[in-house]
Amino acid sequence: MTADPRAADRRTALPLDPSLAPPGTRGFRDAGGIPADQWHADQNGETLVPTHCCFCGVQCGMYLRVDRGGKVFGVEPRNHDINRMRLCPKGINAYQQVNHPDRLTAPLMRRSRDEDFQEVSWDEALDFTVSEIKRIQQAHGNDAFGLLGGASLFSEKTYLVGKFARVALRTRHVDYNGRLCMVSAAGANKLAFGIDRAGNPFSDILLTDCLLIAGSNVGECFPVLTQYVWGARDRGATLIVIDPRETAIARTADIHVALKPGTDSAFFNSVLSVIIAEGLTDEAYLDAHATGWDEVRAKAAEYPPSRAADICGVPAEQIVQVARAFARAPKAMAWHARGIEHHSQGVENCLTVINLCAATGHIGKPGAGYGTLTGQGNGQGGREHGQKSDLLPGGRSILNEEHRRQICEIWGIEESELPAAGTSMMEMVWQMQRREIRGLIGICNNPFVSLPNYRVVKEGYDATEFHAQFDFFLSETAANAHVVFPVTTWAEDEGVMANAEARVVKHNKAQDPPPGVRTDTWVMCELARRLGAGDKFAFADSRAVFDELRTASAGTVIDYYGITYERLEETGGIAWPCPATDHPGTPRLFEDGRTYHPDGRIHMQVVEWHPPMDPYDDEHPMSLTTGRTVAHFLSGNQTRRLGALVEQTPRPWAEVHPSHGFRNGEPVRVVTRRGSEVFPALVTEAIRPDTVFIPYHWPVPTSANALTIDALDPRSKIPEYKVCACRIEHAEKIDEVPSPPVAPGHVAYPETQVSRTDPLPPTSPQGRGTSERS
Amino acid sequence: MMGRTIFIDPGRCIGCQACVSACRECDSHRGKSMIHLDYTDEGSSVASLPTVCMHCEDPVAPCAEVCPADAILVTADGVVQQADTTRCIGCANCVNACPFGVPKIDLQAKLQMKCNLCYDRTAYGLAPMCATVCPTGALFYGTLEELQAERPGVQVADTFVFGESEVRTGVAMVVPADRVQWPVPGGLPVVEINGKDVRR
Numbered sequence: 006m007t008a009d010p011r012a013a014d015r016r017t018a019l020p021l022d023p024s025l026a027p028p029g030t031r032g033f034r035d036a037g038g039i040p041a042d043q044w045h046a047d048q049n050g051e052t053l054v055p056t057h058c059c060f061c062g063v064q065c066g067m068y069l070r071v072d073r074g075g076k077v078f079g080v081e082p083r084n085h086d087i088n089r090m091r092l093c094p095k096g097i098n099a100y101q102q103v104n105h106p107d108r109l110t111a112p113l114m115r116r117s118r119d120e121d122f123q124e125v126s127w128d129e130a131l132d133f134t135v136s137e138i139k140r141i142q143q144a145h146g147n148d149a150f151g152l153l154g155g156a157s158l159f160s161e162k163t164y165l166v167g168k169f170a171r172v173a174l175r176t177r178h179v180d181y182n183g184r185l186c187m188v189s190a191a192g193a194n195k196l197a198f199g200i201d202r203a204g205n206p207f208s209d210i211l212l213t214d215c216l217l218i219a220g221s222n223v224g225e226c227f228p229v230l231t232q233y234v235w236g237a238r239d240r241g242a243t244l245i246v247i248d249p250r251e252t253a254i255a256r257t258a259d260i261h262v263a264l265k266p267g268t269d270s271a272f273f274n275s276v277l278s279v280i281i282a283e284g285l286t287d288e289a290y291l292d293a294h295a296t297g298w299d300e301v302r303a304k305a306a307e308y309p310p311s312r313a314a315d316i317c318g319v320p321a322e323q324i325v326q327v328a329r330a331f332a333r334a335p336k337a338m339a340w341h342a343r344g345i346e347h348h349s350q351g352v353e354n355c356l357t358v359i360n361l362c363a364a365t366g367h368i369g370k371p372g373a374g375y376g377t378l379t380g381q382g383n384g385q386g387g388r389e390h391g392q393k394s395d396l397l398p399g400g401r402s403i404l405n406e407e408h409r410r411q412i413c414e415i416w417g418i419e420e421s422e423l424p425a426a427g428t429s430m431m432e433m434v435w436q437m438q439r440r441e442i443r444g445l446i447g448i449c450n451n452p453f454v455s456l457p458n459y460r461v462v463k464e465g466y467d468a469t470e471f472h473a474q475f476d477f478f479l480s481e482t483a484a485n486a487h488v489v490f491p492v493t494t495w496a497e498d499e500g501v502m503a504n505a506e507a508r509v510v511k512h513n514k515a516q517d518p519p520p521g522v523r524t525d526t527w528v529m530c531e532l533a534r535r536l537g538a539g540d541k542f543a544f545a546d547s548r549a550v551f552d553e554l555r556t557a558s559a560g561t562v563i564d565y566y567g568i569t570y571e572r573l574e575e576t577g578g579i580a581w582p583c584p585a586t587d588h589p590g591t592p593r594l595f596e597d598g599r600t601y602h603p604d605g606r607i608h609m610q611v612v613e614w615h616p617p618m619d620p621y622d623d624e625h626p627m628s629l630t631t632g633r634t635v636a637h638f639l640s641g642n643q644t645r646r647l648g649a650l651v652e653q654t655p656r657p658w659a660e661v662h663p664s665h666g667f668r669n670g671e672p673v674r675v676v677t678r679r680g681s682e683v684f685p686a687l688v689t690e691a692i693r694p695d696t697v698f699i700p701y702h703w704p705v706p707t708s709a710n711a712l713t714i715d716a717l718d719p720r721s722k723i724p725e726y727k728v729c730a731c732r733i734e735h736a737e738k739i740d741e742v743p744s745p746p747v748a749p750g751h752v753a754y755p756e757t758q759v760s761r762t763d764p765l766p767p768t769s770p771q772g773r774g775t776s777e778r779s
Numbered sequence: 780m781m782g783r784t785i786f787i788d789p790g791r792c793i794g795c796q797a798c799v800s801a802c803r804e805c806d807s808h809r810g811k812s813m814i815h816l817d818y819t820d821e822g823s824s825v826a827s828l829p830t831v832c833m834h835c836e837d838p839v840a841p842c843a844e845v846c847p848a849d850a851i852l853v854t855a856d857g858v859v860q861q862a863d864t865t866r867c868i869g870c871a872n873c874v875n876a877c878p879f880g881v882p883k884i885d886l887q888a889k890l891q892m893k894c895n896l897c898y899d900r901t902a903y904g905l906a907p908m909c910a911t912v913c914p915t916g917a918l919f920y921g922t923l924e925e926l927q928a929e930r931p932g933v934q935v936a937d938t939f940v941f942g943e944s945e946v947r948t949g950v951a952m953v954v955p956a957d958r959v960q961w962p963v964p965g966g967l968p969v970v971e972i973n974g975k976d977v978r979r
Contacts, residue, residue, distance in 0.1 A: 079804060082911045092912040097800040224793035228914035235791055235916060239930045253793035253825050635795040649800050663822070690823040 053081055054515040057502065058096040059157065059495040060638050062379025063087060063207075063229050064504035065096050066577070069103075069496055069515040077103040077496050077516050086577055087207065087504065093228035095638055098647045102494060103516065107478050107646050109491035109748050110521040116487065118467070122749055127523070127531075130488050134446075135535040137471035137487070138174065141444040147175045147424070151433050151442045155449030156183035156387030157639075159500025159512065161550035162525045163383065164398060164557070165542075166448060167391025170424075172416055172541050173533035177424035178442055180394040182450040183387045184430040188721040189351030190341065190377035191388065196352070197359045197608055198594070199601030200562050201400060202385060202507035203376035204369065205338065206580065206592040211236045212372030215334030217245045217327070219358060220269065220344015220727070221378050224253030225635035227342075227505075230378070243330045247272065248344060249630060250660070250698055251691035260326050263693055265318040266628045267728035269345045271614035272324065273357035275313030277305040277364055279328035286332070287366030294598055295363050297609035304611045305360075316614065318693070332365045336372035343380060343632070347726040351718045353612040363607045369595030379505040381639065382495075386503030389563045389581075390554055394427035398554065399561030415557050417541060429722030431456060431715055437465035444471040448525060449492075453481035454640035454704045457713035457724045458679050475525055480642040481704045484746040492525045493518045500547045501573065506592065508580045509565065511573035526550060559584070562601050617728040618716035619678065625730035627695050629677060631709040632727075634700040641702035645745050656742040657707050659684035660691075660698040661733060672736035675699065677712040677729050683736040697733055701726070706740040782856070785831060785896070785910050786926050786935055788953035791917040794818070794827030798909035798918055805897055805908040808861070813883070813894040814909055829918060831909065832881045832894035833939075834859045834949035841946075842873035842882055842893070850891070857949045858898055862891035878941045923951070932956060936963040 053068035066085025069077045080100045082090040102108075112130035113122040141149050152174060154166035163181065170179035191201040198204070210216060210233035223230050234254065238244055246258040247269070255261040264272055280286055281302055291298045310321035331337050339362055345354040359375060367373040379385050390398040391412075398415075401408035403426045413420045428436065434456060436442040445466075456462045466472060466485050474483040475490045483489045497518040503509045518524070523531075526547060533542035544550045548570060559566035567583035568590075579590035599605035619625075636653040637644040644650045659673045667673055667686040674683045675697055684699060684707065692698055701709035714729040794816060802812040817828045835841060840859040843851035850866035851873060853859050861882075862873070869889030873882045882893040897907035901920075905911070910920035919926055927933055937951040940963070954963055 082908075088914075090906075090911050091914040091916075092797060092801070093795055093914050094797045094800040097797060097804060097912060224915075225795065228793060228795045228797065231791070231793060231915040251825060253827075256825055257790060635793075649803060653796050653799075669822075688822065689825075691825055 051078075054513055055083060056496065056513045056515060057085075057510050058092070058382070059099050059512075059643075060095045060382055061227055062382060062384050062505035063227050064382060064502060064508070064510050065092055065229050066510075067092060067096060069100055071515050075516050087508070087510075088229045089232070091229045091232055094636055094650065094653065095644060096229075098644075098649050100496070101647050101649075102477075102643050103496045104519075105478070105646060107745070107747055107751055108519060108522070109477055109479060109489060110519050111491060113479075113489040113491075113748055114487065118485070118487070122489070124750065130490065131531055131535060134471075134473050134488050135532060137444060138536065141470060142174075142176075145443055148177055149442060150174055150176050150444040151178035151427075151437075151446075152176065153430060153433065153445065153447045153450055153452070154179065154181035154387070154392045156181055156186060156381040156384045157495075158383060158387065158449050158525065159495075159498070159502060159547065160383060160386040160390060160509075161500045161547045161554060162448075162529075163387045163392040164390040164554045165526060165529050165544075165550055167393075167396075167398065168416065169529045169533055169542070171391075172418060172422075173529075173536045173538040175422065175424060177427040178394070178433055178436075179392065179427055180430045180433060181387055181392045182430060182452070182455060183381060183384050183393070184722060185455055185724060185726075186343070186380045186384045187346060187377055188388070188393075189346035189348070189718055189723045190355045192352040192721040193355030193359060194377070196610055197356060197363075197600075199608075200594065201388075202581075202594070203505055204594045205374035205376055206506045206508065207233050207376075209372050209374060209593065210234060210338060210340070211240070213237055213242050213334070213336050213338045214372065215243045215245065215330050215337035217247070217331055217337065217339040217358075217361075218254060219247040219339065219341040220346065221340060221342030222248065222250070222252045222254065222344070222632055223378070226380065226633050227378050228635060243334065245327055245330060249628075249693050249696050260323060260330065262317075262319050262323050262327060265316075265693065266630045266696060267348060267617035268317040268614065269348070269354040270350055270357045270612050271308055271313045271316040272319070273354070273361060274305050274308035274612060274614065275310050275317075275324050276328045276331070277301070277357070277361055278308050279310060279325050280332045280361070280364055281305055283328070283332070285328070286364045290366035290368075291364065294368075294600075294605075295607045295609050296604070297611070298364070300611045301360050301364075301609045304613065308614070318695070331361060331367075334367075336370060337362075337365065337367040338372065338374055338376070339367075340376045340378055342378040344727060346377070347723060348728065349618045349716045349718050349725045350612075350615060351723050352720045353610075356610045357612050359607070360609050360612070363609055368607070369593065369598065371593070374593070374595075377505065382504075383502040385505060385507055386501065386509065389503065390558065394429060399558035400563040401561060412557065415553070429717070431717055431724055432722065434462055434465040437468055440468055443469060445469050446473045446475070447482060447486075448475040451480040451482045451640035451642045453485065454642070454702070454708060454710065456715070457710050457726055458715035459705055459708055459711040460679065461715055475528060476642070477522070478642055478646060479746045479748045480640065481746060489748075490528050491522045492528060493522055497522070498524045498526070498547060499570075501551065501568075503581070504578075506580060508578040508590075508592070509568050509573065510578040511570060617730075618725055619714045619729040621730045625677065625732050627697055627731050627733065628693075629675060629697050629699065629709075629712060629729050629731035630727050631699055631701045631713060634702065637700070637702040639702070642745070645702065654700075657684055657700050657703050657709065658687040659733070660687045660689060662692055662694040662696075663688050663690060664694045665733060667733075667735070672739045674734045674736040675712060675731055676734065677714070677731045679714065680711050682706055682708065682711055683738065683740045685739050697731060704743055707742050783901070783920065783922055784834070785907065785950045786919040786921075786923075786953055787829060787831070787950065788917050788919065788933075789819070789826070789828040790953065790955070791915040792827045792829060793915055793917070794825065795914060797912050797914055798829050798831075801908040801912040802894070805900070807895055807897065807899045808892055811892060813861075813881075813892060829909070830879065830881065831918070831950060832859060832896070833879050833946075834896060835946055836949050837947040841876040841878065845872045845876040847872060854898070858896045858901070859893075859949075860898065861893045861895045864890060867891050878939070878944070878946055939963050
């Protein structure tokens, strides 16, 4: 093997210099990476398949290492524009799930929940499913059957989920787990800008002078983005972090506002009041580009720092500091995530952040704007093409007659056949409890861990007469099903995802699926065929679905028409809207000062703060808040089986302040109005004394979501995960961490078993300091 | 001036352990990580710090110096290799000699293992796995000039004091610009013995 000196050159020239960063389309290319014909390829006869990580909304580029036998066996960093070789521990270990011993390789079936699963043929599983769908719909109407999709699916598959529900199942009840992710931000962006996506690419972070991060533990949830954050700081940008915990990002912030959970809108209103009082608003921008400013200004005046400081539990001076830093910066950006979105006023919280950007004119410029950090890989793309209960492909409204007509034409159905809008994911579970929905198919989701108020979720699912699940591991939810279809991982099919920048990237197939495993596309098409809608689902592969999706989105705000697989492979990603095949895409919005509302203006919205839905009282005086840990992803169905990640964080904990008198590792019972569970205490000064934090990746009896409240934001219907009332007590014994369910005939991965018996993590989880000093 | 090497910036470390996972993927010791993470101010902060082999230059690699089997090779470019499997006797002298607590002994294999700066990658112009993937840049591989071009005003130290001993290393540490820069305390700093400043 000969070394290619140019390979080294390419790596030393990583475009971290902001002037070389990719604010425009020129930067949208794979910046080289390791040539597949160099390095390992010569050494071991292996190939490197360029693709992206399957996990969060950053969508880091990576190569999967494939051996001579065609099996994925490793990962190699890829010099893609988004991540520039960087990967987090989840990304590095992701490949291990592809050929994991827990993979489901044959359909599982049982006729009642009293029976054990049996491995059956595909025909038997499909026939049983179709007969149950027909039985339930004939007896109780089409809407008695529901479909829940997932935002980790490729966009092609999410498009199919929406079409399958409306055309094959003919039900209005379809929704997806992105409902638990960033629909609040989506709702706010739609209200204010008429478009549902971040305004700026990640690379704009490098160009900003003031970066405000609200409710986002970037260090653990989007670790690769820290290079952009530090890059901005290297250039002297001010970093402001709003978070009740001192996270790794907050630790190095210039201003860390540790506000009380559930008080974000009061805080941001107050920041705006200071900006107004100090004459730091950009009146010329507001005159030319905004509506509603007078009302917003009047409302903000009701939140002087003295009042907001009481509500938020932070010093009034900090509010003034934040206002000055943000408004005085020549270019400022605000990025937020679930911390302000997972609330019963999640949409309003996001609107207050948008009001800040609009009032200061920090919109639509390099280094100035707003963004929302997507939790799931396709959290952005997953809702764009009809998987959400109220949306049709291209972000069209299912309530709009013109939009309905357009889609019916593409789908070849009568408008009368297209169902009305459905309900949200949590509401569907309540309907299952009430037996209004009696049958359900779940695709790529695990509500038993991810939905709040576990008891309600369990009751809802137990009440269904038929439940089928698509998954590649037997998730906690799949273990409740009657039929489980074994489907492909992200490495066994091709398709696109849209990341948090709305940059569409292409995932490539690295290996054939194991025998017995089918793609989600194949299963949906086959079910549709057996339901009599085969002619509408004659898709051979993802590419065929993508071509229909492109056409279906043409002319809408979410226009994918100009995006093709070939262009994605050449460019490394294209941001929508992209209406023509020679259009470069739209990485940054509103550069011409116009929004996507017909009047081209930002519609600023008045927000009144209201307390969280779960009231505090003497019995429940503290706030429980939840979040992620860097080693695990969402419900943990994928990551709780990977040895290295389990070893890193084998179990959840309850993070409490030293003032409560707990010793590190001691059992602490966290009690809410939904129930109580016992966790080892992680005693740290890095959290507010009135707040408890629990990571949510585990099932009962160590499930944060057995404790959280199923109150919803009235507009986005997102649950209020980030705050509920609780108390903490000393307990006798820590609850055992359950093993993930394993299908019959499979053996759980031994490495994970060993770690799971440990009462405490081998080290402090993710650098969360503990007060136990040795 | 130092050539291409690893620079550790504790101010950027988020404790994510991507370096630990990446090290495990490195072909030269696939399956085992040669990095560990330290939590420097437990209980009051989330601060963390990755520990990799510092590839000591002066005195030349204490681990190699004390090895009775001459199993630890120091290459001409200053990389302190992990023990030669045909020579290592698993005596753990190197573990005791290392001031940074880096080498590990696989007791079953009676073999020392440590970071070899991904010699299999760096020899071909690639960065070590840990520094390649480090999402925050807390581990940076390149020259000092490249580091400073990317992070204006950054200060680094490659000399550490352990009591009476000074150790100069091939791997450097980013230090706050407003703090004492030379040398950086490596262990518990002994400043004074019998009224005499032993640092100089």
